Amino acid sequence: MSVSVACGVSSVEYTISGPDTAHIIRQSAHPALAVPLVNAGCRLITPNSKGFTLLEVMVAVSIMALVLVTLLGLKDKTMQDVMLADHITTATLLAKRMMTDSIIIKPRLPLEDAGEFSEQEFKEYTWKKVISVTPLTQVMEVRVAVLWKEGMRQEMVELVGYE
DSSP: OEEEEEETTEEEEEEEOSSSOEEEEEEESOTTTOOOHHHHTOOOOOTTOOOOOHHHHHHHHHHHHHHHHHHHHHHHHHHHHHHHHHHHHHHHHHHHHHHHHHHHHOOOSOEEEEEEOSSGGGTTOEEEEEEEEOSSTTOEEEEEEEEEEETTEEEEEEEEEEO
């Protein structure tokens, strides 16, 4: 059987002696322009050569789709974790500010108070402050909690200090 392959400026004619072997019969082109077919990126297609079947292509596409869906889900989860970390950091800093203000004022009476932050960027946060006595008469316990909604659940950061 004889097969012709054209690749670039070279034209090669092969004879096929077996399923995986081919012999060059004639190569027509200027000798200076002739390049080996392997280097030229040409592929010999014989009657026994096979391409990808539809099943193989469908399996490859389904694997790619599964990987992409998994990566998108991972991205969504990562974004939620970043938002939660941002809320926890903000709530901790707000609680620290409330705690510092409470200790500087030095209240000596047991007290329970709650409210919202006056700044516009902290409108979603609320606070609770509890100052109570301890077994030591000289020491007061100061608890400050900052709360916010994270989706459907209530989240909280609480700091405890003694003054």
